[in-house]
Amino acid sequence: MSDQEVPLGALHRRLGARMVPFAGYQMPLQYSSIREEHQAVRERAGLFDVSHMGEVRVGGPDAMGYLQRLVTNDVGKLEVGQAQYTVMCREDGGIVDDLLVYRDPDGYMCVVNAARHDDDLAWMRRQLPPSGVGLEDQSDQTCLLAVQGPLSLRILAPLAEGGELGAIPYYHHRAGRVLGVPVRISRTGYTGEDGFELYCDREAAEELFEGILDRGRSQGLLPAGLGARDTLRLEAGFRLYGQDITLEREPISAGLGWVVKLDKGDFVGREALVGAKAQPQLSFIGLRLLGRGIPRPHQPILAGAEPIGEITSGSYGFSVGAGIAMGYVRPGSAPKGSEVGVALRADPAEVGAAQVVALPFYRRPT
Amino acid sequence: MSDPNLVRFTKTHEWVRPEGTGEAVIGISDHAQAQLGDVIFLELPAPGAHLAAGQRFGAVESVKAASDLYSPVSGEVLDVNQVAVTAPEIVNQDPQGEGWLLRVRLEGEIPTGLLDPLAYDAFAEGDSH
Numbered sequence: 001m002s003d004q005e006v007p008l009g010a011l012h013r014r015l016g017a018r019m020v021p022f023a024g025y026q027m028p029l030q031y032s033s034i035r036e037e038h039q040a041v042r043e044r045a046g047l048f049d050v051s052h053m054g055e056v057r058v059g060g061p062d063a064m065g066y067l068q069r070l071v072t073n074d075v076g077k078l079e080v081g082q083a084q085y086t087v088m089c090r091e092d093g094g095i096v097d098d099l100l101v102y103r104d105p106d107g108y109m110c111v112v113n114a115a116r117h118d119d120d121l122a123w124m125r126r127q128l129p130p131s132g133v134g135l136e137d138q139s140d141q142t143c144l145l146a147v148q149g150p151l152s153l154r155i156l157a158p159l160a161e162g163g164e165l166g167a168i169p170y171y172h173h174r175a176g177r178v179l180g181v182p183v184r185i186s187r188t189g190y191t192g193e194d195g196f197e198l199y200c201d202r203e204a205a206e207e208l209f210e211g212i213l214d215r216g217r218s219q220g221l222l223p224a225g226l227g228a229r230d231t232l233r234l235e236a237g238f239r240l241y242g243q244d245i246t247l248e249r250e251p252i253s254a255g256l257g258w259v260v261k262l263d264k265g266d267f268v269g270r271e272a273l274v275g276a277k278a279q280p281q282l283s284f285i286g287l288r289l290l291g292r293g294i295p296r297p298h299q300p301i302l303a304g305a306e307p308i309g310e311i312t313s314g315s316y317g318f319s320v321g322a323g324i325a326m327g328y329v330r331p332g333s334a335p336k337g338s339e340v341g342v343a344l345r346a347d348p349a350e351v352g353a354a355q356v357v358a359l360p361f362y363r364r365p366t
Numbered sequence: 367m368s369d370p371n372l373v374r375f376t377k378t379h380e381w382v383r384p385e386g387t388g389e390a391v392i393g394i395s396d397h398a399q400a401q402l403g404d405v406i407f408l409e410l411p412a413p414g415a416h417l418a419a420g421q422r423f424g425a426v427e428s429v430k431a432a433s434d435l436y437s438p439v440s441g442e443v444l445d446v447n448q449v450a451v452t453a454p455e456i457v458n459q460d461p462q463g464e465g466w467l468l469r470v471r472l473e474g475e476i477p478t479g480l481l482d483p484l485a486y487d488a489f490a491e492g493d494s495h
Contacts, residue, residue, distance in 0.1 A: 018400075034404045034429050035455055227403065227429065292407045294427055316406045316429055345432060 023115035028225040037228035045149030046224030052114035054139040059107035062132030089269030093250035143205035148195030192236025237360030252276040255284035287354040289323035302341035308333040375486035382438035397490040402428035405454040441470035
């Protein structure tokens with residue numbers, strides 16, 4: 001199966017992007033360099049096209065009750081204009097996907113991972129009650145652009161209509177216009193920086209991307225690709241579906257217990273998660289390399305010569321200045337502050353020392 | 367006869383440029399840096415070390431992968447590019463210029479079988495598909 005072209009594919013190529021296959025799409029990996037784009041987002045701002053993400057609307061009189069059963073977080077607490085991070089699980093607690101749930105005056109919108117889109121939709125349809133809830137997959141006609149970094153507000157505010165952008169709190173959203181294009185403006189992101197995500201119609205996405213880039217360049221805004229998105233989200237401690245969380249992992253072990261609300265009433269996977277909470281199978285930890293080297297997914301985490309776990313995400317943290325990783329270990333085997341080993345190369349003799357540290361690796365200055 | 371001081375390439379994507387004084391400079395190709403992406407760490411031998419043609423002499427680690435380096439020639443390391451060691455992004459920005467890795471004193475002949483720039487480009491083109 002060949003990879004799908006994203007709506008902005010031609011624009012990315014024109015901007016010099018190196019395109020790579022990701023989740024069934026040809027996506028921009030980088031335009032200049034990962035380092036440069038990473039630093040732009042930390043110090044100024046970066047513009048990402050993440051249109052591969054899936055958008056599924058949930059409507060109808062019983063939409064709230066349906067979502068309460070579908071996901072682990074408490075959708076009942078979600079006000080109109082708010083967004084919530086959550087996961088949905090199978091009966092055995094295995095994570096089907098992590099997602100954002102938006103509530104607006106007309107109902108809810110779930111934003112899911114591109115690689116999980118088809119499975120998610122099948123799963124969501126299977127959980128539907130006979131009536132009272134409607135699902136509408138809007139992924140094909142929706143594009144998602146993210147402006148991330150400390151200058152995001154300063155860059156976007158003059159381009160926006162419909163109210164003061166700065167008045168939108170973190171994890172809130174509203175309808176508005178940017179450069180005249182109707183968008184849903186959300187103060188969310190996947191980088192650990194302040195920023196906005198803009199949902200728009202696919203026909204308007206190119207105009208919006210180019211317009212924001214043109215107006216933002218003078219303030220240091222750069223187009224940024226998946227490479228920087230990965231190093232930024234890793235520093236911010238955000239899990240990546242397919243690596244850090246999978247169908248084989250439940251959210252308690254993944255350190256996502258804060259999105260599991262066992263007291264909200266019944267939901268799919270609740271029983272399994274009650275068990276996981278009583279006795280977690282694994283611990284999710286952060287590792288910072290003490291010397292040179294870059295930890296990679298699937299490499300073992302060692303206590304002496306003994307394997308105690310495995311890395312699920314690893315890369316170089318440009319803002320941390322060291323190789324960093326996240327992964328699972330046996331509970332109690334790697335307390336914070338302790339030192340463990342990480343196999344750095346195929347050669348088993350090459351083991352790097354790493355310190356177990358709290359997540360996130362990077363926190364933006366406040 | 368081709369220019370003896372012409373830069374030549376290995377099939378493992380290193381280059382060597384004889385300097386006409388019995389010395390030569392070694393680095394990685396533009397194709398290699400593009401394939402690797404952002405270079406983060408370089409592991410290079412110290413001055414005084416001896417390289418053997420075709421043998422591993424170090425490694426380059428990028429965000430994407432770690433890759434061994436193989437010497438195009440035999441020789442003694444005279445100098446290591448400290449700029450590249452401390453700011454390895456220079457290897458991405460100018461791999462065949464300021465981003466050089468080692469200066470060596472050649473021992474023996476430049477191996478035949480290294481590729482001239484045209485032959486290397488053709489090889490690299492095929493290698494990336």
